[in-house]
Amino acid sequence: MQSSSNLFPVALISAERRGDLSEDVYRLKPGNSPDGTVELAVTRLGLADVAQNRGIPVILLHGSFSNRRFWYSPKGVGLGAYLARQGFDVWIPEMRGHGLSKRNQDYTRNRVADYARYDLPAIGAFVREQSAQIPHWIGHSLGGTTLAAALGGQYLGAPAVASVALFGSQVSRTYWPLKIPPLEWGARLLLKRFGQLSGPRLKRGPEDEPVGVMIESMRWHGLFGRFGEAGRDWWKGLAEVDVPLLVVSAAGDQQDPDWACRKLYEQVGSAPRQYLRLGRQQGFTGDFGHVEMLVSKAAQAEVWPLVEQWLKDPLTPLLGAQADALVVV
Template identity: 75%
Template sequence: MQSSSELFPVALMSAELRGDLSEDVYRLKPGNSPDGTVELALTRLGLHQQESRRGVPVILLHGSFSNRRFWYSPKGLGLGPYLARAGFDVWIAEMRGHGLSPRNRDYRHNRVADYARYDLPAIAEFVHEQAGQAAHWIGHSLGGIILAAALGGHYLGEERVASAALFGSQISRTYWPLKVPPVEWGGRFLLKRFPALSGPGLKRGPEDEPIGLALETLRWHGLFGRFGEPGRDWWAGLASVTVPVLAVAARADHQDPAWACRKLLEQFGSACREFVCLGKKYGFSDDFGHIEMLVSRPAQTDVWPLAEHWLRHQELPESRQVAQPA
């Protein structure tokens, strides 16, 4: 099969019409990481009546235990279709071993460091090749952390990032037991016995997560842990990032609290930084939760238009610029 890219092998796996939307599913094989079996699924959504006029590209990154369906339901609902219908060129990435991306040979060892160092740059280059301009990036939860790691590690060039929006993403919440070395060592010993954490088994979502990612998280939250990898401090690197950044927190999100989401935003060196907390106290219709902030009926009227406004203007509406975290 002829490649859809001059960068590296890319196969167009399917091209379908889904109501008013066109859905193209690509499989990228960048060959840029030590594991040469890595293949990444990338779904493009557009309005099939406007295929000759592509809009501004937006790349969506799902969180842990998730896949493209977080953004795009089989019924054509979600932030992805909403943005496509608003005229954006929407690309939905699936991390290694998630959704339509097959499990790679070293799946159990996959880490945020791999996603940030190898996968996001490959996705960025392919989308730029197709769209001819830098994309806006939106990440939810772990997706936002991966995006922050790629920017803070300077793996993802800022010339490929028009803006970054982080929904429910933070790395500052402290888990005090993990600061006790024997507790961390014990957790590491137990986790190494498993190849993956089961999303369905833990009732966290439809996908599994590789154990390498869990071990990496333990290291971040250990006694001398930091957000980074050996030889590269991602947290410190964020201070020199200049792209426009939006951080969105949810008042009823106890997993990723608002104060921690704001702390991540404030580490960026960007001149354009915006923060909003989704809660009744700040004029929203609901106190949103971690998932509900993007997947719920209230999100369709409160949050999706907010995201669209950010993508068009790189600022919040005036009515939302005074929100503070709880």
């Protein structure tokens, strides 16, 4: 693999103009994890006519059963495209086996622990090298959970992270059947037989998800489970995090409810930090859902400008006079 980086082998596999945007796709082979076949696709978006004047870098992490298209549709619509048009240097990684990232040899055993310990630090290092700036990070759902794991495990953090925003991310929702060991063991054995879960078949998204991620989540929510891995308590580590933090929940989110997102927010020791709930009671036009909080016409009008404001100035409270929608510590 011909390298366009001094860190590890990187190949520029595509360089295209998409309307007013430039789209460069890189394939990274960090070689830093036990599975040496891991390769990660990272798409860089920018304004096509000002390629040499990149703005502030921001890295967008998709959730489960998803890929880069959550942030950037083929028609050039999405938060990623919006931020690029506002002058940001936008980077959109795809996790192992998702989108343009090929399936690694141990694909079925992939875990958030692998993403947090190996992949996110490599992606962050590459973006810092290419942009010569410290990136902001935004994660949705499992992408945000992975960011929390990387922060709590001290795989990412200051001074290599400018800020972190978590949308619809939590690890505290209770699944009572998993508190019964025989049921948890039986569910694990059943999942291992499949190897992967189909997003299209389950109507959860366009991508498959390895059962390793699901089994790991079951362990977190088991009878004596905790958010972490062997020898590393991510939940406890979150209290030591010291980067500007924004946590956003959606009033209509049934998958990752507001109370659970707030609990994650309260565990993180960052200062400053902000909490935002997207709902009618907070002055928004509706109670946003888990996906609609970032992918909808309402989000385009009401949420995307707030994200832009946060990235430009994480120290200033959002929403101005609508202070009841915001908690600032």
